[in-house]
Amino acid sequence: MNVMNTLRSAVRGQVLLPGDAGFDTARRPWNLAVEQPVAAVVEAADAGDVAALVRHARSAGLGVAVQPNGHGASGRAAGTILLRTGRLDTVEIDAAARRARVGAGVPSGRLQAAAAAYGLTGLPGSSPVVSVAGVALGGGLSWFGRAHGWVADAVTAFDVVDAEGRERHVTAGSDPDLFWALRGGSGDFAVVTALELALHPAPRLFGGRVLWQAEHAPAVMDAFRQITAAAPEELTVWLDLLHFPGADPMVAVDATYLGGEDAAQDLLAPLDRLARPISDSRRVMAVSELGGITAEPTGPSPGLSRAELLTGLDDAAAKTLLADPIAPLLSVQVRHLGGAFARPSDTPHGPLTEPYALYLFGIPADPRTAEAVAARQRGLAESLPVSGRKPFTFLNPAETAADAFGPAALARLRAVKQRHDPHNVFRSNFPVGG
Known part of the structure; x- marks a missing residue:
């Protein structure tokens, strides 16, 4: 019996x-644009x-690549055993301590729903389905x-399996170097099976998307710059x-405010002085509803992305x-950063001093389109004031950890x-060795 067939007797979970x-x-x-010929x-x-x-x-000399679902896949898992952690799905909320313990397979939306019941929130991104x-x-x-x-700043402990197959509880006190590396340095050091993280109060939240026809983009850009120049950290x-297939180009502003509606409306007032929008979904919402703002796809799909950090706008x-026009790209997103991102952080990224992040996305429907998407991304990046550094979670398959x-x-x-x-x-998606 070969070493792969013996996997079935080594573990209790499903082996394919x-x-x-x-x-x-x-x-x-x-990301269906990434091939994973795993063993x-x-x-x-x-x-x-x-x-x-x-x-x-x-013992068999094989590598293990961990992916709850593969949002950050790079293609470097070839020849490995691909470990799916979806069944490690427990969520425990300690409301008094403002702390959560979540399994490695828990998506962001589930943590948000559990925390919302106590008027608390984690630190969710734009998609509720990423782990x-x-x-x-x-x-x-x-x-x-x-x-x-950073999300990593909120982590207080990890449960891991180390390279010798031992289960361990890792904190800043028990193993400061490993704890530091796991808080943002990738999954190249151990398999995380669960983590503990601080939650934050969120008694009120206002947010949503305002959408206009592309002809209003200059005015929307001016309003965006005006708002972000004086935005409080909340x-x-x-x-x-x-520019979606079959639709006219559009421009949107997405916003969240940790506070009341009246204050949010005052801060976002420059948007209300613009032309009448196509739609405006801004409202008081629960922290569990954040995924609806950008309405990103929740199912697998192909994509080609490039991210940059801007030194200014x-x-x-x-x-x-x-x-x-942004075509053949589907979206060009500029995220306002600053605030707590720029403060000291005992993580591999450290403080994020660039004030904006740029995310460029297209669909590589065929090789010719993929080449055109990459060329448009490259042209924009080379013509803007970028720092040369990239957020690790935004790396694409052509990049390495050295870019982050x-x-x-x-x-x-x-x-x-x-x-x-x-x-x-x-074997992480982006190994620290290159």
Whole structure:
């Protein structure tokens, strides 16, 4: 019996091998544009099952790549055992301590729904279906990051399986280097089976999207810049240039405000002085409803992205963004950062001092379109004031960890990797070794 077939006796969870019914579906990441020719797919039953899998892989000289669903897949999982953690789905809320414990397979939307019942919130991003663990392991840009910093800043402990297949509880006190690396430095060092993180009060929330025809983009851009120039940390505003297939180009502003409606309306008043919008979904909402603002797809689909951090958004940069249609891109998003993002952070990313993030997205329907999308992304990036640094969770398959971390942080991450996983059992989407 070969080593892959012995997987079935090593773990209690589902094991799928090439040729098995359902294998091709199970190995695919959420981004269908990324190929993953893995050797096997294992859906772990629990943390003990993860430990058994790691011991089996280590003894067989095999790598393990962990993906709850594969939002950040890069194609570097080829030849590994792909570990799915969807069944590690517990959510425990300690409302008095403002703390949550979530399994590695828990999506952001589930944590938000559980926390909302107590008037609390985690630090969710734009999509409710990405895993809390995956976002935290990559640092994490949240709707509420201007008020509370990186998602990783909120993590207080990890339950992991190390490269020898041992279950461990990791904190800043028990293993400061590993704790530091896991808070934003990727999953290259251990398998996270659960994490504990601080929650924040959210008794009131106002948010939504205002959408206009593209002809109003210059005025919307001016209003966006005016709002973000004076925004308090409780307010987050994103600008979106949109061009969906079969529709006319549009421009949108997405916003959330941790506070009351009247204050939010005052802060967003420049939007109300613009032309009449196509739609306006702004309202008082629960923190569990955040995913509806941008309404990103919740099912697997192909995509080609590129992200940059902008050192500013002056008149020249604004003019460049609006100079030409965004096609063949579907969206060009500018996220306002600043606030708590720029404060000291004991994470591999450290403080995020750039005031805006740029996210460029298109669908590579065929090789010719993929080339055109990449060329448009490259042209925009090269014509804007970018810092050259990128958020880890926004890296694309052509990029590496060196694009996200500075030299000192990268060297420290590599030292942690060598100490905790010298045989390279764990294969992150973007390995710190390159």
